[in-house]
Amino acid sequence: MMDLAQNTTVQAWFGCAIVLALALACGYALSGYLNRVMAGERTGIGRVLQPVERVIYRVLGTNPQRSMSWKRYLLCVIAFSVVSLIGLFAILMLQGVLPGNPEHLPSLSWDLALNTAASYVANANWQAYSGEQTLSYLSQAVGLTVQNVVTPAVGIAVVYALFRGMVTDDDDEGRVGNFWADATRAVLYVLLPLCLVVTLVNVSQGVPQTFDEYQSVTLLEPLSLDDETIASESAATAQEDSSDDAADEDEITQLALPLGPIASQVAPKQLGSNGGGYMGANGASILENPTPLSNVVQSASIIVIPIALVFAFGRFVGNRKQGYVILGVMLVLFVAALAIVGISEQAATPALTQDGAVYTGGTNQSAGNMEGKETRFGVQSSAFWTMLATGTSNGSANSSLVAMTPLTTLVSLVLMGMGEVVFGGVGSGLCSMLCFAILTVFVAGLMVGRTPEYMGKKIGPSEMRMAALVTITTPILALVAAALMALDPQTAQELNVQGPLGFTQVLYAAISTAAANGSALSGFEVNTEFLNTLLAFVMLASRFIPLACVLLLAGSLAKRAHVATSAGTMATDSVLFGALLLLIIIVVGALALFPALALGPVAGQLQMLG
Amino acid sequence: MREVNVAVISRKAKVWGRAVAFFVIMTIVVGGVYLGISTLIAQVALPSQANGSVIEGSDGKLYSTMIGQPFSDERHMWGRPMNPEVLTDADGQPITDAQGNEMLWSAPDSLSVASDEFASVVAARVDAVRAAHPEHGDEPVPSDLVTCSGSGYDPEISLAAARYQIERLARTTGLSEQEINDIVATCTQRPVFGLFGTPRVNVVKVNLMLDGVIL
Numbered sequence: 001m002m003d004l005a006q007n008t009t010v011q012a013w014f015g016c017a018i019v020l021a022l023a024l025a026c027g028y029a030l031s032g033y034l035n036r037v038m039a040g041e042r043t044g045i046g047r048v049l050q051p052v053e054r055v056i057y058r059v060l061g062t063n064p065q066r067s068m069s070w071k072r073y074l075l076c077v078i079a080f081s082v083v084s085l086i087g088l089f090a091i092l093m094l095q096g097v098l099p100g101n102p103e104h105l106p107s108l109s110w111d112l113a114l115n116t117a118a119s120y121v122a123n124a125n126w127q128a129y130s131g132e133q134t135l136s137y138l139s140q141a142v143g144l145t146v147q148n149v150v151t152p153a154v155g156i157a158v159v160y161a162l163f164r165g166m167v168t169d170d171d172d173e174g175r176v177g178n179f180w181a182d183a184t185r186a187v188l189y190v191l192l193p194l195c196l197v198v199t200l201v202n203v204s205q206g207v208p209q210t211f212d213e214y215q216s217v218t219l220l221e222p223l224s225l226d227d228e229t230i231a232s233e234s235a236a237t238a239q240e241d242s243s244d245d246a247a248d249e250d251e252i253t254q255l256a257l258p259l260g261p262i263a264s265q266v267a268p269k270q271l272g273s274n275g276g277g278y279m280g281a282n283g284a285s286i287l288e289n290p291t292p293l294s295n296v297v298q299s300a301s302i303i304v305i306p307i308a309l310v311f312a313f314g315r316f317v318g319n320r321k322q323g324y325v326i327l328g329v330m331l332v333l334f335v336a337a338l339a340i341v342g343i344s345e346q347a348a349t350p351a352l353t354q355d356g357a358v359y360t361g362g363t364n365q366s367a368g369n370m371e372g373k374e375t376r377f378g379v380q381s382s383a384f385w386t387m388l389a390t391g392t393s394n395g396s397a398n399s400s401l402v403a404m405t406p407l408t409t410l411v412s413l414v415l416m417g418m419g420e421v422v423f424g425g426v427g428s429g430l431c432s433m434l435c436f437a438i439l440t441v442f443v444a445g446l447m448v449g450r451t452p453e454y455m456g457k458k459i460g461p462s463e464m465r466m467a468a469l470v471t472i473t474t475p476i477l478a479l480v481a482a483a484l485m486a487l488d489p490q491t492a493q494e495l496n497v498q499g500p501l502g503f504t505q506v507l508y509a510a511i512s513t514a515a516a517n518g519s520a521l522s523g524f525e526v527n528t529e530f531l532n533t534l535l536a537f538v539m540l541a542s543r544f545i546p547l548a549c550v551l552l553l554a555g556s557l558a559k560r561a562h563v564a565t566s567a568g569t570m571a572t573d574s575v576l577f578g579a580l581l582l583l584i585i586i587v588v589g590a591l592a593l594f595p596a597l598a599l600g601p602v603a604g605q606l607q608m609l610g
Numbered sequence: 611m612r613e614v615n616v617a618v619i620s621r622k623a624k625v626w627g628r629a630v631a632f633f634v635i636m637t638i639v640v641g642g643v644y645l646g647i648s649t650l651i652a653q654v655a656l657p658s659q660a661n662g663s664v665i666e667g668s669d670g671k672l673y674s675t676m677i678g679q680p681f682s683d684e685r686h687m688w689g690r691p692m693n694p695e696v697l698t699d700a701d702g703q704p705i706t707d708a709q710g711n712e713m714l715w716s717a718p719d720s721l722s723v724a725s726d727e728f729a730s731v732v733a734a735r736v737d738a739v740r741a742a743h744p745e746h747g748d749e750p751v752p753s754d755l756v757t758c759s760g761s762g763y764d765p766e767i768s769l770a771a772a773r774y775q776i777e778r779l780a781r782t783t784g785l786s787e788q789e790i791n792d793i794v795a796t797c798t799q800r801p802v803f804g805l806f807g808t809p810r811v812n813v814v815k816v817n818l819m820l821d822g823v824i825l
Contacts, residue, residue, distance in 0.1 A: 142641030284760030292807025359750035365768030
């Protein structure tokens, strides 16, 4: 056992690289299948699921072959989302009287129910509550999990509508596909099979999946919470020795073991870029993410479908290099972000190192800032997950985000502010990325004085307007929300720290909801009527404004005829284009938020070091 | 002209009908079939894990080595600092187990690592750890012993943090350092495939073995 001192850092980073490689490989393998499924072609598991698919179309009374105009497609998306919002709101408001509630948890307040329903329908999964304390099994496993599966399906549907708009030639009606067929296929053939596999892997690692009531296990050292004996162990032993009859009355002997259908909710939470945990601690919770292996599967799950969609895009438009360029840009942004965060977290902070009194090196332990991080994951895997979850719109966490260094928070905020194009939320992220690509060809077109083209289609004023709107929705919503929260004098009382670090928590809430991310810094108490209502609207706007713009864009592209490529056409499958795209993303996405970021995490980091 | 309008309106009404139908279907497919199949397979194939991986001690009581417990007795190995609390639901009712027992919960620190509050919390933890480990004098304290985890329930600590406590445990338990080392070795987990996860020691398991509750 007393082997040589072992440095853990290199191994930990190598492990992260393997997870990324694994996700890329799985994404690549999945991409061809995705295209076949979304085209309605036969697949291996089709034999089992095709009858189900046909029944669904019959009940809906829709012909899956009949393609819809972008307007009708949008109407379907909106109608389904409104119905989902009302349905989920009703479940949460009636939780107290509905079955599936062994803990007898009461119904939610109207503002928390509204916030939660909006949050899950918008695929943000912002949580103003702690799951194990607030929600019944029915609310979690049926109410929320249904949205966790259907919202990424809507994302996949919409991105395929955009693909079709790019490929369709000269269609007068601007038809982009059948929404009901797209959503049904994404759920049946993509999301549910993957969810089932991930669920079972997680259960094998120890994630509970049961309808039984919360359990409790024995505490080796019973605790009485009234007298503050937790820190000073001498007092605890003294009390133990002297009076065992009086103190035993209010001693707690049991440790809570909350159970429930956890695994079946964690799988779609990760795969569908939802991020809303069953437990308040999210992926840091031992019951959601018990081992390094479950952590590998859950980390890779965050990005596997977003990566598959990028490969699928290249295949769909008949030029795989188009996909590779976009993926390359994502990888550059991701690795850069991870490098900054890795260095910052490994350096820890003066408050933690205490002038050398605390060992934060990498010998026989994980190197760096372990506050808020789990021993089984360590600093590096936690930094890796955080970048995956804020680069996409996932927003889950396997560590406490508030306990990250201010620089890490800054990088997370920039990734979210850019519209989550680094691998992206399922569907929505690639839509934003393609809008950035359109913006890039426009800017490049201005420089050389030619009409911009993308995928062989002329980019006109209406396409430009939509692409620009998509890319600035997040920054605008975030700044407005942050300003409104900062104006409310109540906000300062909901924070556990003042100054730049406090403003960082407010800004984080604004950007996270405006990017439909949903991650949060836990020092900010957000379950108030004002914040619940405000952030509900921010999340709905952040989901549905870009979504409407993308469908309009898809429709107007479908109406355009392809133009022949000439010597003056800018190639969009080149490294040069990738570099330009990178620049545009940084300028538009990151700089829009810079003044606010300077007041928050930038000031926080400088204050800490100065 | 009027007829066209009626047709448009009825087409729009159809969309809303389909939206309701699709919501109901998805609730059945996901909230019924997917949930049912997941639970069924989990309960049949992996019943222990699916029900919380509870183990029975030699004293007949139920224990878990998955979730951490607060330890402050000098005869026990110490884990990550915890913030024990009793949770209540929105009506202020404490959340109890199936037998109606009050239960202990825990929470992460929720403090910014750049804040002064955090600095004083860590300083107090360093003092407490050093006071109990005079063998180590002014040596740096391994970070796991003075930082709270993200879940608030981390049952494990690093090898460095476990080894830091061995002399103290030998002194307080009467066991030899070799015996303590053997227990720690039994409770140590290496990275999976040598790649994923930190080498770590399960503190709850160590203490169950120290107390003779499990062998």
